Amino acid sequence: MTEAATLINPYPEALTDVEMRYCPGCTHGTAHRLVAEVIDELGVKDRTIAVATVGCSVYAYEYFNTDAVQAAHGRGPAVATGIKRVHPDSVVFTYQGDGDLASIGMGEVVHAAARGENFTIIFINNAVFGMTQGQMAPTTLVGQKTTTSPRGRTTAEAGWPIRVCELLNTLEGPGFIAREALTTPPRIRSAKKSIRRAFETQLAGEGFALVELLSTCSAWWGMTPVEAVYHIEDVMIEHYPLQTFRDRLAEAGRSEGDGNA
Amino acid sequence: MREELFMAGIGGQGVNLAGQLIGRAGMNLGLSVSWVPIYSPEVRGGSSTCTIVLTDGRVGSPTSERPTSMVLMDPKSVATFIGRVIEGGLVVINSSLVREAPPCDGCRVLMVPANDIAAEIGNARTVNMALLGAWAAGTDVMSVADVARALREMLPERHHVHMPDNEAALERGAEIARAAR
Amino acid sequence: MSEERRRAFISGNEATAEGGIAGGCRHFFGYPITPQNKIPEYMSEHLPLIGGVYLQAESEVAAINMVYGASAAGARVMTTSSSPGIALMQEGLSYMLGAELPAVLVNMVRGGPGLGNIAVAQSDYWLATRGAGHGDGRCITLTPYSVQELHDFTARAFEIADRYQNITMVLADAILASMMEPCELIPRREMDPPDRPYAVGPHDSAERERNIVNSLWVDFDVMEAVNLRNEERYARAAAEITDWDEFGSDDPQILLCAYGISARICESAVMRAEEAGVRMRLLRPKTVFPFPTQPIREWAERVDAVLVVELSMGQFVEDVRLAVEGRCPVDLLGRAGGNMPSVTDVVNRVREVATKAGVSVG
Numbered sequence: 018m019t020e021a022a023t024l025i026n027p028y029p030e031a032l033t034d035v036e037m038r039y040c041p042g043c044t045h046g047t048a049h050r051l052v053a054e055v056i057d058e059l060g061v062k063d064r065t066i067a068v069a070t071v072g073c074s075v076y077a078y079e080y081f082n083t084d085a086v087q088a089a090h091g092r093g094p095a096v097a098t099g100i101k102r103v104h105p106d107s108v109v110f111t112y113q114g115d116g117d118l119a120s121i122g123m124g125e126v127v128h129a130a131a132r133g134e135n136f137t138i139i140f141i142n143n144a145v146f147g148m149t150q151g152q153m154a155p156t157t158l159v160g161q162k163t164t165t166s167p168r169g170r171t172t173a174e175a176g177w178p179i180r181v182c183e184l185l186n187t188l189e190g191p192g193f194i195a196r197e198a199l200t201t202p203p204r205i206r207s208a209k210k211s212i213r214r215a216f217e218t219q220l221a222g223e224g225f226a227l228v229e230l231l232s233t234c235s236a237w238w239g240m241t242p243v244e245a246v247y248h249i250e251d252v253m254i255e256h257y258p259l260q261t262f263r264d265r266l267a268e269a270g271r272s273e274g275d276g277n278a
Numbered sequence: 279m280r281e282e283l284f285m286a287g288i289g290g291q292g293v294n295l296a297g298q299l300i301g302r303a304g305m306n307l308g309l310s311v312s313w314v315p316i317y318s319p320e321v322r323g324g325s326s327t328c329t330i331v332l333t334d335g336r337v338g339s340p341t342s343e344r345p346t347s348m349v350l351m352d353p354k355s356v357a358t359f360i361g362r363v364i365e366g367g368l369v370v371i372n373s374s375l376v377r378e379a380p381p382c383d384g385c386r387v388l389m390v391p392a393n394d395i396a397a398e399i400g401n402a403r404t405v406n407m408a409l410l411g412a413w414a415a416g417t418d419v420m421s422v423a424d425v426a427r428a429l430r431e432m433l434p435e436r437h438h439v440h441m442p443d444n445e446a447a448l449e450r451g452a453e454i455a456r457a458a459r
Numbered sequence: 460m461s462e463e464r465r466r467a468f469i470s471g472n473e474a475t476a477e478g479g480i481a482g483g484c485r486h487f488f489g490y491p492i493t494p495q496n497k498i499p500e501y502m503s504e505h506l507p508l509i510g511g512v513y514l515q516a517e518s519e520v521a522a523i524n525m526v527y528g529a530s531a532a533g534a535r536v537m538t539t540s541s542s543p544g545i546a547l548m549q550e551g552l553s554y555m556l557g558a559e560l561p562a563v564l565v566n567m568v569r570g571g572p573g574l575g576n577i578a579v580a581q582s583d584y585w586l587a588t589r590g591a592g593h594g595d596g597r598c599i600t601l602t603p604y605s606v607q608e609l610h611d612f613t614a615r616a617f618e619i620a621d622r623y624q625n626i627t628m629v630l631a632d633a634i635l636a637s638m639m640e641p642c643e644l645i646p647r648r649e650m651d652p653p654d655r656p657y658a659v660g661p662h663d664s665a666e667r668e669r670n671i672v673n674s675l676w677v678d679f680d681v682m683e684a685v686n687l688r689n690e691e692r693y694a695r696a697a698a699e700i701t702d703w704d705e706f707g708s709d710d711p712q713i714l715l716c717a718y719g720i721s722a723r724i725c726e727s728a729v730m731r732a733e734e735a736g737v738r739m740r741l742l743r744p745k746t747v748f749p750f751p752t753q754p755i756r757e758w759a760e761r762v763d764a765v766l767v768v769e770l771s772m773g774q775f776v777e778d779v780r781l782a783v784e785g786r787c788p789v790d791l792l793g794r795a796g797g798n799m800p801s802v803t804d805v806v807n808r809v810r811e812v813a814t815k816a817g818v819s820v821g
Binding site: 298301302305310311312313314315335336337338339340341343 | 466468634637638639640641723724726727730799801802803
């Protein structure tokens, strides 16, 4: 880099320079980058506390350049509740996969949402347990083959996939709920807007905010990274529609958080 | 000195609060005290029991195998527990509900028509005070005034208007005990 | 402590809650379970009035993880429960031991196994002293035997927890929880935040590196180092805070060992030693982890037998046997399910144990 050169997209301060251990083609890296950019843009890095959970993103505390707490499987929202109640002026987010949030941690996320806990959840939905090698998740689609639904998920055996945003949208507590997909550049830009909104909602004290990100797992879907992107576009979105379900800031006519939690 | 007071009645008679009152009065006198609601196999069917230990030594066990005195408020409690009192122990019975005390070798029985006394005073909540008045005057642990003082401390300020009724019930119970001595 | 204390006639649950506040607790997360509900009720009444936080969690699982988060954020934090609830908290406890976080936990033990009942029991001794979930970690465990000690020990547990960066448990039971006794209350006071340089929270990144609270250590040596640090803490605690009390004959034939409510019954038995015709002494641990191994061992050299009294089928007795190491016979009087031995039961068993040990019983 010469002195005159200017980076249009500088490396986010809110990310460390630790090399990420995600599989090639995985969209975790994209999600991390978007969250880090939002933290930088909002200027809240020194008061942000990341809650890493259990799943492929278990090392998230190594990647986000903020204070961080690693939580037990599914307990991120409870840990985040404890942190936020001690430091109401902090910016707290959990980063959870579908097994962590929608399976073992369903109780914690529903109650944190119902209480309107003032923190943000980044929810990665790739419809499979990645870290433990491709088992069925609560968001696995009917018919989808996993290492524990080798003939494809059947409703007779395993019931139906859970739509987390729609479920949480029945509650009064959340201030922001949206589902996005990490596929094409326009969708990724839209995802970043929602992530920013979810943090702004927290900064404005408007309660629980969750962004679900439809993400790829080419490794356990048995696809190339490109095929995996098309799989989201062609199959997953049909079951998990992309939508902003709740936006209390917009309802209140505010376009930006006021910066005060 | 070691007094082990056992109290029993049915839910709603204020057994536990009456027991706590005696415990607090004992504390005011500088005694070592414990109050414990007792779990024992024979306690079933809505009975409410508690034990208060008052001593100038160590309390040790807060439960009692052979109480030195008893306040029994209903027929079932009398039938179930009266046999456990020590020889020479005092048993105060609510004679408004228990017409006849069962035989109790060597124990001193005081029949106190507590519901009738409360009715005469015109305050149904003073039933247990009449029984405690008899207990206090029938033993040498504390005076009726000590019980009244503890009650005043325990009652919220807004209920202090009921103190004269309670003191009257305590005194009516005490009179029965003094007459029997 | 030298400060002026106010005397109150209160229940063990209330004394515990107020002890927590006196110890600096300003954050409480809990889930209702009998027989300790007066504690969360008390905290919900008092904490918001003094700038604290009470939150009713959706489960004990969530409660202990809220405790984990609050402790990581630097707060003096506490939760209380009873046996089945403590069982649910085991996962969170293990994570806290792995992350080396302090917190205070109270267990008002009730009858088990299973849903059991809500009566007195001491059957969570192993859960307390061996428990804290998976892995090698242990809870420092304090065993009060009166309402006063519930208050004092709970207050002190906060200092101990921070001193050793370790969960500190107050282990009591359904009777101690509900019984009322006079209690000299430690005055409430404002306390400086605990010294936790590792805590997360808003900061100036120019002044400190970012903090990470974690229990994931993939590297064998790093994971072993956590265990070695914990072992070093437990050795330090053994040297510094092991505590017990003794009562009775200076030349005993029988040593009674009991903690908590059982020690109260044994105390009464010792007061009946003359009638029993056996010289007795009660040794009651006030800490069971660390365990008062040394004094029990010393008495085992001098007495004819040891009788352990506990409200379980035999948990605490194992630690006594490890301390005695065969120096004299150790017998157990155990009851369960809400039953307690009477004082007479203890006296009679002392006479039996003494006779068996060759003591000429008076």
